[in-house]
Amino acid sequence: MTSIITIYTDGSCLNNGSDFAPGGWSAVLEGNGKQLRLGGHESPTTNNRMELTAILEGLKAIRADHANVTVYTDSAYARNGCREWRHNWKRNGWRKSNKKSVENADLWQELDALLDRHSVDLQWVKGHNGHPQNELADRLAVAAAHGQTIRQYQKQGNYEFDREAPTCNREVAA
Secondary structure, X not given: OOEEEEEEEEEEEOOOOOOOOOEEEEEEEEEOOEEEEEEEEEXXXXXXXXXXXXXXXXXXXXXXXXXXXXXEEOOHHXXXXXXXXXXXXXXXXXXXXXXXXXXXXXXXHHHHHHHHHOEEEEEEOOXXXXXXXXXXXXXXXXXXXXXXXXXXXXXXXXXOEOOOOOOOOEEOOO
């Protein structure tokens, strides 16, 4: 039986663009009436890295070998990269058309494998526009950027998600 899972993601970066900006990510996975909330932090980082990490960690938490997944993100960069750009980047050795390396290539390469493992539909949702699950993902990502680790399960029973999925707390030396 194929799993059907919805993931709401968000990334946050406090003082995005500064040399030591802390950031956080969150992924809210829903399926079969169950919910898993994940989040973590990284420092220093950028908002784009956190947006990608949210999708990556959400997909990593899926236990099934093949699942039908809808991912909601408020990042056009993440959505367009996952839907369109990654294919050409991969063909070109993770380089853009101008021959420069793709930013966040390490995350894109991991995402590429996971996006091919599942049937993933990426949807863009306008951020801070009242969408309840996007607002939840935003609150969790901001909390994670402030150092709060999130791993919370809703309801009991057989989960479609990996209960042992680690949160991603990477401290990167400056």
